[in-house]
Amino acid sequence: MPELPEVETIVRQLQPAVTGKTIRELTIYWPRTVEGDHDAFRHMTRDQVIRSISRRGKYICVHLANEHIITIHLRMTGKLVFETDEKDKPYIRAVFQFSDGSYLYFVDIRKFGRIKPWFPGHPLLPQLGPEPLDSDIIYRVLSASGSVRAIKTLLLDQTVLAGVGNIYADEALFQAGIHPAARANKVAKKRLRQLSRCLPEILKKAIAHHGTTISDYRTVTREQGENQFHLKVYGRTGLPCPHCHTAIHRITLNNRSSHFCPECQVKR
């Protein structure tokens, strides 16, 4: 499940690799993968030079020379890869062909991923909170919310902070010693500060490790990330807490699993 570090890894690889390339053709194999009118999309991308690639939250933005932008969200199982293997073949949903004969494949087992054309004058992305890479900004956003929602719910809300998903929310809450179900407005200022410091650290470390591969995530060159070897609580139900050796618990919060140490993480 690509979150900010995985998307950032992909964008950093794509940026030097496809900038300057010209899109010759976009082929769509699963219609719902591409939002909006397909003919208009093909028309606006045809023979367009890619100016740059950027990231906003979990979105990849492809900036074209004609001022149009393609936004790509990988959701759960989406990948962007330069080459495919036999296993990928049934799950290729769209293919960009470049004028130099190279390709960029959008492979997505579960078909949740979306490619969306943006036309000038339209809203580019849904409402998104700030990037969670600066502790002062995170602290400001979290303490100002005054929300009664669970702190974990707040972290996953893309309108509050853009880019945090289930893995890094659990990891950051563990590092900060905060119970995922703690009411956001009840968390001590001190711990909120700790969380605000931990979150960017964890995300930056994950970027340095090229992301977390649990099952489907791969880089553009099909490599796995290495951050899965550094997780402390996510997916470690029943295993000992790295701090106190208590078994890690798993609870369901807003229909999502949360992993935490019942000893180290407190509700306020």
Next chain:
DNA sequence: CCTTAGTCCTGCATGC
């Protein structure tokens, strides 16, 4: 304002 459940999808683990 907030929560819950449903939707989209497929693969995989589990249980009988």
Next chain:
DNA sequence: TGCATGCAGGACTAAG
């Protein structure tokens, strides 16, 4: 072995 069931969850939507 085969079949049914449930689980995984990012973003969105409808209903309460």
